[in-house]
Amino acid sequence: xxxxxxxxxxxxxxxxxxxxxxxxxxxxxxxxxxxxxxxxxxxxxxxxxxxxxxxxxxxxxxxxxxxxxxxxxxxxxxxxxxxxxxxxxxxxxxxxxxxxxxxxxxxxxxxxxxxxxxxxxxxxxxxxxxxxxxxxxxxxxxxxxxxxxxxxxxxxxxxxxxxxxxxxxxxxxxxxxxxxxxxxxxxxxxxxxxxxxxxxxxxxxxxxxxxxxxxxxxxxxxxxxxxxxxxxxxxxxxxxxxxxxxxxxxxxxxxxxxxxxxxxxxxxxxxx
Amino acid sequence: xxxxxxxxxxxxxxxxxxxxxxxxxxxxxxxxxxxxxxxxxxxxxxxxxxxxxxxxxxxxxxxxxxxxxxxxxxxxxxxxxxxxxxxxxxxxxxxxxxxxxxxxxxxxxxxxxxxxxxxxxxxxxxxxxxxxxxxxxxxxxxxxxxxxxxxxxxxxxxxxxxxxxxxxxxxxxxxxxxxxxxxxxxxxxxxxxxxxxxxxxxxxxxxxxxxxxxxxxxxxxxxxxxxxxxxxxxxxxxxxxxxxxxxxxxxxxxxxxxxxxxxxxxxxxxxxxxxxxxxxxxxxxxxxxxxxxxxxxx
Numbered sequence: 001x002x003x004x005x006x007x008x009x010x011x012x013x014x015x016x017x018x019x020x021x022x023x024x025x026x027x028x029x030x031x032x033x034x035x036x037x038x039x040x041x042x043x044x045x046x047x048x049x050x051x052x053x054x055x056x057x058x059x060x061x062x063x064x065x066x067x068x069x070x071x072x073x074x075x076x077x078x079x080x081x082x083x084x085x086x087x088x089x090x091x092x093x094x095x096x097x098x099x100x101x102x103x104x105x106x107x108x109x110x111x112x113x114x115x116x117x118x119x120x121x122x123x124x125x126x127x128x129x130x131x132x133x134x135x136x137x138x139x140x141x142x143x144x145x146x147x148x149x150x151x152x153x154x155x156x157x158x159x160x161x162x163x164x165x166x167x168x169x170x171x172x173x174x175x176x177x178x179x180x181x182x183x184x185x186x187x188x189x190x191x192x193x194x195x196x197x198x199x200x201x202x203x204x205x206x207x208x209x210x211x212x213x214x215x216x217x218x219x220x221x222x223x224x225x226x227x228x229x230x231x232x233x234x235x236x237x238x239x240x241x242x243x244x245x246x247x248x249x250x251x252x253x254x255x256x257x258x259x260x261x262x263x264x265x266x267x268x269x270x271x272x
Numbered sequence: 273x274x275x276x277x278x279x280x281x282x283x284x285x286x287x288x289x290x291x292x293x294x295x296x297x298x299x300x301x302x303x304x305x306x307x308x309x310x311x312x313x314x315x316x317x318x319x320x321x322x323x324x325x326x327x328x329x330x331x332x333x334x335x336x337x338x339x340x341x342x343x344x345x346x347x348x349x350x351x352x353x354x355x356x357x358x359x360x361x362x363x364x365x366x367x368x369x370x371x372x373x374x375x376x377x378x379x380x381x382x383x384x385x386x387x388x389x390x391x392x393x394x395x396x397x398x399x400x401x402x403x404x405x406x407x408x409x410x411x412x413x414x415x416x417x418x419x420x421x422x423x424x425x426x427x428x429x430x431x432x433x434x435x436x437x438x439x440x441x442x443x444x445x446x447x448x449x450x451x452x453x454x455x456x457x458x459x460x461x462x463x464x465x466x467x468x469x470x471x472x473x474x475x476x477x478x479x480x481x482x483x484x485x486x487x488x489x490x491x492x493x494x495x496x497x498x499x500x501x502x503x504x505x506x507x508x509x510x511x512x513x514x515x516x517x518x519x520x521x522x523x524x525x526x527x528x529x530x531x532x533x534x535x536x537x538x539x540x541x542x543x544x545x546x547x548x549x550x551x552x553x554x555x556x557x558x559x560x561x562x563x564x565x566x567x568x569x570x
Contacts, residue, residue, distance in 0.1 A: 006379075008372075008376075009372075009375065009376035009379050009380070010376070012372035012373055012375070012376045013373060013376040013377065013380070013388070016369070016370075016372070016373035016376070016449075016453075017373075017391055019369070019446070019449075020391070020392075020395055020446075020449065020450075021391075021395075023403065023406035023407055023410055023446070024395070024398065024402075024403065024406055026406065026409065026410065026416060027402070027405075027406040027409065030409065039409055039412070039414050039415055039416060039419065079283065079284050079287055080284075082280055082283055082284045083284035083288075085280065086280060086281050086284060086285075090277070090280065090281055093281055095285070098293075099281075099284075099285055099288070102288040102289070102292050102293060103288070105292070106292060108503055108504075108551070108555050108558075109507075110504070110506070110507020110508075110509075110524060110547065110551070111507070111509065111524075112507060112509050112524045112527045112528055112544070113299075113507065113527075113544045113547060113548060116299060116527065116531060116540060116541070116544055117292075117295030117296050117298065117299045117544070118291070118295055120295060120298045120299055120302060120537070120541070121290075121291070121294060121295040121298055124298055136291060137291075139287075139291075140287070140288070140291040140292055143284070143287070147284075172276060173276070197397050200399070201399045201400055201401065203400075203401050203510060204509055204510065204528075207528075218399070218401050221401055221402070221405070222401060222510075222514075225401075225405050225408070225514055226513075226514075228408070229405075229408050229409050229412070233405065237399070237402040237405065237406070240398075240399055240402060241398055241399070241402065244397050244398050244399070245394065245398070247397075248393075248394060248397050252390065
């Protein structure tokens with residue numbers, strides 16, 4: 001497309017990004033508000049962060065959330081990478097259509113339905129609801145996102161490299177470990193990060209899958225949000241936003257550098 | 273088939289069968305069951321332990337009681353209709369808001385584009401719940417929007433926006449805007465600039481060149497974006513329950529309350545089944561659009 005700077009474009013970009021970012025910026029600023037009134041500025045203070053760190057219920061929920069996110073995203077990365085490999089490389093097998101359907105369906109499924117279905121399964125097989133069931137539920141819906149991310153990388157990847165390794169006497173597992181995995185690693189890592197943030201974020205599916213004893217941070221936020229805005233939630237949100245922002249920016253810098261390195265290696269290989 | 277291949281295919285396959293497909297079969301089964309005051313709160317009409325006799329009596333007694341209940345109670349079909357309406361209206365607003373942003377991004381210089389792209393994607397990584405929550409402080413009666421409008425002298429008394437459908441529209445547009453921007457941007461970025469130059473050389477005004485060339489060529493992106501907003505908006509639960517009021521009827525919220533407050537599992541399951549049936553149409557249309565795109569790109 002030809003580039004033409006115009007006032008129209010500048011205005012729409014400015015307004016658009018203001019719309020996307022102002023609510024979060026306001027939220028962050030008012031988490032440092034001294035007053036309990038969340039819409040009236042009464043001076044700078046970090047007291048809500050102090051109260052947040054002293055609130056045992058929030059700390060417990062944060063710990064549950066973190067545990068669930070680490071466990072489910074790791075499990076989802078393993079299963080999702082396997083699923084992507086099957087989709088792209090395994091060729092034909094019985095029930096392939098059903099398999100790819102089950103990979104893509106959770107992406108468009110309303111969370112209330114996935115959550116309800118999961119809960120009914122857990123009840124009918126008599127599984128006690130708690131951290132374990134949240135992990136199972138999160139793994140199931142996030143593995144599909146992982147497999148979409150990883151398979152998009154696998155599709156562009158030159159299959160002959162794998163075949164060369166096999167010809168040179170590698171076992172299929174060795175070929176996967178020493179040839180395929182290093183090349184798809186950036187996609188696997190971003191798949192893990194995506195699964196991790198989705199799990200960290202999820203409210204609806206957790207609400208269904210969690211028992212009365214286990215509460216995640218989003219569930220805690222949701223139940224207090226229903227009572228209105230509170231400065232403590234603002235402080236908590238600010239912490240969560242900063243963690244994610246730092247994580248995403250670091251991840252994109254790392255992947256940019258690894259792409260640059262890969263390109264440099266390819267050029268060096270082409271020269272020799 | 274060797275063992276390794278069996279393991280590779282079998283592991284994710286089995287996982288999805290157990291934790292994705294079977295749960296839906298259970299939902300369907302409970303949707304066809306009768307409500308009962310017990311734990312669990314339904315009596316199954318399909319008794320597999322009775323073997324073939326059980327299956328026969330299931331089909332003999334098969335009624336779509338819960339579904340006819342959904343059809344007879346105005347609450348449910350009103351909720352479906354109102355979800356469709358809310359999802360459609362917010363999709364159109366998202367398109368109107370998102371298109372100029374995608375257009376501006378596509379025309380930005382090469383150094384700027386990765387940054388702009390990052391700025392669109394970043395909110396997507398930030399907690400959905402928090403992003404919706406941040407609007408409470410803006411839209412409430414003593415919130416920032418009312419403060420600003422009163423300070424500007426546009427209004428004298430605060431507008432009631434929070435806990436109305438307007439707040440739900442704002443929430444959906446805000447939450448799903450990146451889904452609209454990205455496919456439209458992808459379509460506009462590929463667009464061949466010389467076509468527009470040619471149109472202008474041939475005497476088109478900028479506006480009519482946009483109308484005759486840019487807009488039709490970005491249509492696949494527009495269609496993809498609309499489906500990516502419409503499909504999740506239809507089953508939305510978080511936005512109507514945080515920003516909407518008691519009069520906001522959305523089917524996701526109805527399902528949630530039917531299950532957790534009324535504890536009527538059979539009806540909640542029937543609500544889910546009907547919602548799925550409604551969703552199949554836009555999902556198939558969306559996939560057809562994607563398929564067409566893939567073929568066009570090859």
